Amino acid sequence: MKPSSFNYHAPTRVEEATALLAEHGDGAKVLAGGQSLVPMLSLRLASFEHLVDLNKVEGLSAIERVNGHLRVGAIVRQAVAEHSADVAASVPLLSKALPHIGHFQIRNRGTVGGSIAHADPASELPAVALALDATIEAAGPGGTRKIAAADFFVSTWQTALADDEILSAVEFPVWGPGSGFAVEELTRRHGDFALAGAVVGVQVSGDTVTKATIGLFGVGPTPLRASAAEAALLSGADAAEAGKVAASHISPVDDIHASGAYRTQVTAVIVRRAIEAALKEARS
Amino acid sequence: MSDEVVVKLNVNGRDHKVLVEPRKLLSDVLREDLHLTGTHVGCEHGACGACTVMVDGAAVRACLLFAVQVDGSKVVTVEGVTPTDGTLNPFQQAMQDCHGLQCGFCTPGFVVSMTSYLDDNPNPTDDDLKIALSGNLCRCTGYRGIINAARTAAGLPVPANAADGSDH
Ligand SMILES: Cc1cc2nc3c(=O)[nH]c(=O)nc-3n(C[C@H](O)[C@H](O)[C@H](O)COP(=O)(O)OP(=O)(O)OC[C@H]3O[C@@H](n4cnc5c(N)ncnc54)[C@H](O)[C@@H]3O)c2cc1C
Ligand code: FES
Ligand code: FES
Numbered sequence: 001m002k003p004s005s006f007n008y009h010a011p012t013r014v015e016e017a018t019a020l021l022a023e024h025g026d027g028a029k030v031l032a033g034g035q036s037l038v039p040m041l042s043l044r045l046a047s048f049e050h051l052v053d054l055n056k057v058e059g060l061s062a063i064e065r066v067n068g069h070l071r072v073g074a075i076v077r078q079a080v081a082e083h084s085a086d087v088a089a090s091v092p093l094l095s096k097a098l099p100h101i102g103h104f105q106i107r108n109r110g111t112v113g114g115s116i117a118h119a120d121p122a123s124e125l126p127a128v129a130l131a132l133d134a135t136i137e138a139a140g141p142g143g144t145r146k147i148a149a150a151d152f153f154v155s156t157w158q159t160a161l162a163d164d165e166i167l168s169a170v171e172f173p174v175w176g177p178g179s180g181f182a183v184e185e186l187t188r189r190h191g192d193f194a195l196a197g198a199v200v201g202v203q204v205s206g207d208t209v210t211k212a213t214i215g216l217f218g219v220g221p222t223p224l225r226a227s228a229a230e231a232a233l234l235s236g237a238d239a240a241e242a243g244k245v246a247a248s249h250i251s252p253v254d255d256i257h258a259s260g261a262y263r264t265q266v267t268a269v270i271v272r273r274a275i276e277a278a279l280k281e282a283r284s
Numbered sequence: 285m286s287d288e289v290v291v292k293l294n295v296n297g298r299d300h301k302v303l304v305e306p307r308k309l310l311s312d313v314l315r316e317d318l319h320l321t322g323t324h325v326g327c328e329h330g331a332c333g334a335c336t337v338m339v340d341g342a343a344v345r346a347c348l349l350f351a352v353q354v355d356g357s358k359v360v361t362v363e364g365v366t367p368t369d370g371t372l373n374p375f376q377q378a379m380q381d382c383h384g385l386q387c388g389f390c391t392p393g394f395v396v397s398m399t400s401y402l403d404d405n406p407n408p409t410d411d412d413l414k415i416a417l418s419g420n421l422c423r424c425t426g427y428r429g430i431i432n433a434a435r436t437a438a439g440l441p442v443p444a445n446a447a448d449g450s451d452h
Binding site for chain 1: 342353
């Protein structure tokens, strides 16, 4: 099918973009990479009178180190971040998650900010942002504000952004030496959305785990933190035990792709595998 | 209906100017306005890869882009990846040699994707190739001939048993 008619806006400044959103309210939608929005428009699952394309907005496409964080502009293409040496050196978990998004043709167009703003619970990047306690920068007509990832993901496809705000950047904390990261997911085919997935970061000192973070995706209405499993890992539990703890705290629903019970069982396994891989990297 | 807009595109080295509604997809502009029907439209929602073209050097889904968004860009379609002397490019030739197509509907998408991929990644591993091929669907071949074509174009060995399907 074809998308319904819309008025196309291609602002070049953030203030213009947010002014357009403020003016048109519900009738306007932000267009970034279009890899999620355009299918929804073509399938007529959604229609808007105005599309505000961010692709020509200046100042949204930088990757830079700022105060112990890596700041990734909203419209940085997923493929650019995937191949960025800065991202690989500063936020390895992001580098490792990106190749799991769809296929290279999708990542050539899809944006880092778009994936996070879209807030699909089965997506990799929202889980990375949540696990790393990233900060989301929102720009609105009144200026910018910072939102903690823990407060950003409200429900499926719903975020804390107001109608007249855009996500302008995401700031990922940079971890120190002795850390390791891993992404594990189960998909039906390469590039599909995950039936269940886990992102893990650990930092070790000798044999002791001093820092641990576990994010889950595909198993709830938003990405989830496996806090109890993180605590278990910090108090000496092994990867298999932590995996079971993570699985015991989720209640994914059944859908056509997999039952909730199956997703729960898979979660225990992939969390274990991700912890094992992250620990191996941290100790190497 | 929203107003039509002028979109300038350089397609396969030739400049074009079209007047289209903002909602018109790049895939439809190529096929309907420029009569470049080599770009196929299968699913029209990003799933199949039949519509793959290169925009400013990057392989993308033409059905997930509005033509107005790529005003001023250079587009290469399947019609533009063939050498001018009438021969086929290495992946095209390998598709013929390895019987990488049956009905041919998916073929333009595979050709553009893999031409672009092999330009950017001249030394892939066998696994890299399978992952790179994962964004394009084929309903006929079972993929064996296509994987073998990619291996051949990349200079990788084609396993002896690859013809009978036991390699995956
Ligand atoms: C075949 C296929 C497979 C895919 N597989 C995966 C996968 O495995 N994992 C995965 O995570 N994703 C997958 N995707 C989706 C892809 O990652 C998208 O790129 C991503 O979800 C959205 O990013 P985008 O830049 O394309 O945003 P768009 O599609 O342009 O926008 C998506 C939504 O976010 C909003 N938005 C975008 N940017 C902003 C912003 N800066 N501020 C405010 N709102 C904004 C839009 O208004 C829209 O509602 C797949 C897509 C396809 C077509
Ligand atoms: S027609 Fe574009 S991906 Fe199927
Ligand atoms: S050859 Fe028929 S779809 Fe691929």
